[in-house]
Amino acid sequence: MTDHRSAEEIGRTGQGPRPLPPLGRTKEVPLPDVLVETLPNGLTVLAARRPGVPLVETVLRIPAAAPGPVADAARTAGTEVLAETVLTGTATRDRVGIDDALAAVGGELGVAVDPEYLQAGGSALASGLPTVLDVLAEVLTAATHPDAEVARERARLAERIAVARAQPRTVAREALMRRRFGDHPIVSEMPTADAVAAVTAERVRELHADVVVPDGASLVLVGDIDPEAAVAEVARRLGGWTGDHPARRLSAPPVPAAGDVELVHRPGSVQSQLRLTAPGLDRTDERYTAFQLANLVFGGYFSSRWMENIREDKGYTYGAHSGQEFVPGGAVLGLDADVASDVTAAALLETRYELGRMVAVPPTEQEVTSARRYAIGSLLISLDSQSALAGTLSALHAAGLGVDWLRDRPRRLEEVSVDEVAAAAAALFAPTRFTGVIVGDADVVGPPLAALGGVTGDGDR
Amino acid sequence: MIAEKPSLELHRATLANGLRVLVVPDPATPVVGVSVHVDVGFRSEPQGRTGFAHLFEHLMFQGSESLEKLEHFRQVQSAGGIFNGSTHQDYTDYFQVLPGAALERALFLEADRLRAPKLTEENLRNQVDVVKEEIRLNVHNRPYGGFPWILLPPVLYDTFPNAHNGYGDFSELEQASLDDAAAFFDTFYAPGNALVTVHGDLGESGVDGTLALVERHFGDIPARPVPQRPSFAEPVPGAERRRSVADAHAPLPALALGYRVPDPGAEPGAYLAHAMLATVLADGEAARLQRRLVHTDGLVTDVSASNGLMGGPFDARDPDTFTITAVHPAQVPAERVVAAVDSELDRLAEQGPGTEELARQSARWAAALHREDDRVMYRMLGLGARELLYGRAELALELPARLAALTGDDVAAAAARLRSAGRALLTVEPAPSDAASTEGSTA
Numbered sequence: 001m002t003d004h005r006s007a008e009e010i011g012r013t014g015q016g017p018r019p020l021p022p023l024g025r026t027k028e029v030p031l032p033d034v035l036v037e038t039l040p041n042g043l044t045v046l047a048a049r050r051p052g053v054p055l056v057e058t059v060l061r062i063p064a065a066a067p068g069p070v071a072d073a074a075r076t077a078g079t080e081v082l083a084e085t086v087l088t089g090t091a092t093r094d095r096v097g098i099d100d101a102l103a104a105v106g107g108e109l110g111v112a113v114d115p116e117y118l119q120a121g122g123s124a125l126a127s128g129l130p131t132v133l134d135v136l137a138e139v140l141t142a143a144t145h146p147d148a149e150v151a152r153e154r155a156r157l158a159e160r161i162a163v164a165r166a167q168p169r170t171v172a173r174e175a176l177m178r179r180r181f182g183d184h185p186i187v188s189e190m191p192t193a194d195a196v197a198a199v200t201a202e203r204v205r206e207l208h209a210d211v212v213v214p215d216g217a218s219l220v221l222v223g224d225i226d227p228e229a230a231v232a233e234v235a236r237r238l239g240g241w242t243g244d245h246p247a248r249r250l251s252a253p254p255v256p257a258a259g260d261v262e263l264v265h266r267p268g269s270v271q272s273q274l275r276l277t278a279p280g281l282d283r284t285d286e287r288y289t290a291f292q293l294a295n296l297v298f299g300g301y302f303s304s305r306w307m308e309n310i311r312e313d314k315g316y317t318y319g320a321h322s323g324q325e326f327v328p329g330g331a332v333l334g335l336d337a338d339v340a341s342d343v344t345a346a347a348l349l350e351t352r353y354e355l356g357r358m359v360a361v362p363p364t365e366q367e368v369t370s371a372r373r374y375a376i377g378s379l380l381i382s383l384d385s386q387s388a389l390a391g392t393l394s395a396l397h398a399a400g401l402g403v404d405w406l407r408d409r410p411r412r413l414e415e416v417s418v419d420e421v422a423a424a425a426a427a428l429f430a431p432t433r434f435t436g437v438i439v440g441d442a443d444v445v446g447p448p449l450a451a452l453g454g455v456t457g458d459g460d461r
Numbered sequence: 462m463i464a465e466k467p468s469l470e471l472h473r474a475t476l477a478n479g480l481r482v483l484v485v486p487d488p489a490t491p492v493v494g495v496s497v498h499v500d501v502g503f504r505s506e507p508q509g510r511t512g513f514a515h516l517f518e519h520l521m522f523q524g525s526e527s528l529e530k531l532e533h534f535r536q537v538q539s540a541g542g543i544f545n546g547s548t549h550q551d552y553t554d555y556f557q558v559l560p561g562a563a564l565e566r567a568l569f570l571e572a573d574r575l576r577a578p579k580l581t582e583e584n585l586r587n588q589v590d591v592v593k594e595e596i597r598l599n600v601h602n603r604p605y606g607g608f609p610w611i612l613l614p615p616v617l618y619d620t621f622p623n624a625h626n627g628y629g630d631f632s633e634l635e636q637a638s639l640d641d642a643a644a645f646f647d648t649f650y651a652p653g654n655a656l657v658t659v660h661g662d663l664g665e666s667g668v669d670g671t672l673a674l675v676e677r678h679f680g681d682i683p684a685r686p687v688p689q690r691p692s693f694a695e696p697v698p699g700a701e702r703r704r705s706v707a708d709a710h711a712p713l714p715a716l717a718l719g720y721r722v723p724d725p726g727a728e729p730g731a732y733l734a735h736a737m738l739a740t741v742l743a744d745g746e747a748a749r750l751q752r753r754l755v756h757t758d759g760l761v762t763d764v765s766a767s768n769g770l771m772g773g774p775f776d777a778r779d780p781d782t783f784t785i786t787a788v789h790p791a792q793v794p795a796e797r798v799v800a801a802v803d804s805e806l807d808r809l810a811e812q813g814p815g816t817e818e819l820a821r822q823s824a825r826w827a828a829a830l831h832r833e834d835d836r837v838m839y840r841m842l843g844l845g846a847r848e849l850l851y852g853r854a855e856l857a858l859e860l861p862a863r864l865a866a867l868t869g870d871d872v873a874a875a876a877a878r879l880r881s882a883g884r885a886l887l888t889v890e891p892a893p894s895d896a897a898s899t900e901g902s903t904a
Contacts, residue, residue, distance in 0.1 A: 004647035007580035007639045015681075017527040021569050023540055024562030024664060027491040052489060053831040087746070095756070099746035103821035106828025125828050152759060159762040159790060162712040166604040268709055271594070271602040302544075303535040312531060315590025318598050338598050370539035377541010377560045381492050385835040 035227040042215025047227035056223030057390035065250035071188040077195035088149040126224040150201040172273035213243025222390040252329025265442035272440030280331035290424035296371035345448035358429035362422035479653025493661035494841035495567040496556035501649035503627030512629015523584040526577035561662030572678035604710040609717035616885035651685035658845035698883030707892035719885035724779035734871040736768040810877035813869030827861035
């Protein structure tokens with residue numbers, strides 16, 4: 001490279017630092033009206049017009065909890081195979097035929113299952129909505145889960161599970177869920193290879209009849225559509241879908257108990273997954289908005305105390321993040337950061353320090369203002385697409401909330417006071433409320449963590 | 462069945478200092494995006510400084526003359542916005558998406574760091590540590606890290622710009638100096654080597670007002686010489702090149718086939734035919750390789766194909782890489798997977814895809830492009846990258862129609878071209894945790 005200025009010369013100009021231009025007034029979140037109608041079979045349809053692009057987004061959500069009080073490996077495996085094979089055959093179409101029908105209208109459809117819900121998410125050119133609904137109706141009411149497809153997907157699932165469990169984030173997630181909720185069914189997010197191998201096609205078809213039922217399910221449609229016509233289309237095509245019983249909702253899991261952080265050994269790791277957790281707040285809790293801002297101040301966005309400390313000051317991590325996960329009956333707060341092995345204990349120490357600081361040094365007016373502006377602005381940005389709006393409406397409906405709740409967020413965020421945020425921070429971020437897991441090479445990270453204290457176990461060695 | 466792309470007006474200007482400007486209003490959204498694309502990617506970083514372009518991208522967030530460290534993030538977020546940056550083969554982008562009310566603030570923030578970034582030893586050392594954690598997270602501590610984007614290029618290419626690891630070698634990242642950063646900035650971050658894109662809600666400013674704001678904030682950045690971009694061309698390999706890499710975290714073997722794609726600038730039609738070929742091969746349950754490899758023969762767990770190493774169509778200049786990747790059970794030899802891929806390519810080369818098959822893939826692709834464009838951030842970045850690399854943001858808008866115009870013969874010719882040229886075959890083998898990779902270690 002040729003002659004160049006020094007770093008110091010580059011960083012200054014004759015004019016010197018300049019004043020920041022002011023902000024204009026932020027517009028309101030433009031939310032469409034949502035038409036909500038429950039069909040005689042118990043399926044609730046939510047439809048909203050959001051033109052933007054000539055597409056329609058569809059989200060079908062069926063509560064699909066296991067009936068028993070504890071995690072059931074066989075059931076988890078069975079519903080996973082169900083999700084993998086539901087689009088592979090009906091009385092009239094095979095796997096390729098189903099995909100071809102969707103592709104002709106630019107359509108995609110994917111089915112996934114978790115301990116709470118079976119969900120089918122799709123998108124297509126808006127003009128193709130009838131086709132998407134036809135395919136959906138056909139697979140919901142007449143999927144055959146062909147023997148050969150079940151056998152093939154079983155084998156693939158076993159391979160995919162092996163790959164997923166080699167990911168440190170999966171190891172950490174499974175350990176964290178056990179730490180939080182013991183053996184409640186909510187922990188059973190990914191099946192075991194053994195349980196998958198034992199799933200028969202017959203069992204999958206039984207589970208389909210048991211799980212894929214309309215009463216209590218919801219279908220959200222957002223896009224370049226006429227909501228009334230769209231609801232009528234759904235009624236015409238999915239009105240004949242029936243079930244023996246209402247869909248099963250997951251019971252509330254136990255509230256996570258405070259306690260030591262559990263060290264889980266992953267040999268050869270060069271990083272550790274730090275995951276801490278504490279009870280959170282449901283959206284309907286009166287302190288929820290204050291808590292949302294307190295969480296942003298702690299670790300909920302880049303300009304947070306935790307991120308600025310362990311990334312921008314110390315260089316321990318690429319990213320540190322805290323946020324809520326909603327569960328039946330409430331929510332849990334989660335903190336996650338992946339840190340180099342040699343600074344794992346130091347990162348835990350700084351994390352505890354920042355938690356303590358939320359109590360002892362409450363969020364300042366400036367911190368709350370920044371969090372408030374971010375919360376309002378990012379709401380505007382996050383809802384500025386059909387898919388995001390559809391996903392949000394579906395999740396809110398499942399929690400018993402409508403679009404009015406969303407519409408009211410900016411006002412609530414504007415009104416919450418600095419004192420309320422400080423009170424929520426003190427009550428909910430106290431270090432004594434937390435438990436968690438660390439996944440790493442225990443030979444390297446174990447001794448300093450043991451010396452630091454509040455850490456137990458070294459995995460299954 | 463392919464719906465019309467909503468029409469967008471593209472407004473262009475060039476400031477006296479050489480900075481190019483693209484303004485694309487969209488009154489349908491309440492948010493606005495501002496991006497700066499700089500014409501330097503990891504292919505241009507100096508030998509002995511692998512990973513420097515990406516490291517430098519991190520440094521650009523560390524403050525500037527009017528903004529202390531951390532202030533860039535804080536000002537974007539306290540205006541209700543989001544931000545990021547990314548380093549590609551041929552360009553580096555920086556962007557913000559905010560409520561429309563923050564348009565001028567976003568322009569100010571981008572201008573301040575393009576004019577006078579604060580490059581300090583302390584921030585450099587801090588960001589070397591952060592980048593190392595990013596690489597541990599995405600490469601060293603997980604299965605299939607860097608597969609195929611870091612592992613495949615050294616097999617297919619011979620020259621440093623095309624073959625080296627764009628994330629960087631740890632020892633070279635650690636040697637990076639403040640003077641390297643100053644030289645890199647002065648050379649590549651000249652205003653004449655960059656493009657500013659504004660897309661979305663322009664509020665009361667309108668197009669003319671927005672252009673005036675860009676002039677107000679960026680106009681006094683002094684012009685500097687624009688570096689001459691070297692050619693990265695190298696001959697297409699004549700034979701198959703093979704390499705095997707051990708992966709301590711991988712439970713199953715994987716393989717990647719790498720081919721050269723046609724020069725997107727010189728042969729755009731053939732280039733897009735390769736993009737369609739990738740879709741016909743691997744996108745959707747009915748795609749050729751899904752049916753044959755995953756379902757009929759049961760050879761692989763998952764398979765994918767991509768026309769380009771990192772991004773969508775027209776996201777890099779020549780040369781770029783067509784990849785086919787698969788994860789497969791240990792009992793299936795890689796040769797069987799490769800033989801099945803070859804036979805499917807041969808079949809397509811002879812008969813091409815059916816008319817309906819092609820129409821379905823076009824419809825699905827058009828819908829996917831619309832879906833991506835439903836977010837200001839993606840549409841802005843897509844427009845900006847094409848404008849910077851090819852001087853034609855329109856490429857982003859024309860894609861659905863150009864893809865729909867491709868014929869079965871075009872796709873057959875693409876398949877034949879892949880079959881007639883040399884290629885790279887990279888295999889990833891599960892290995893015990895103490896084994897290092899046999900060649901081309903990334904750490």
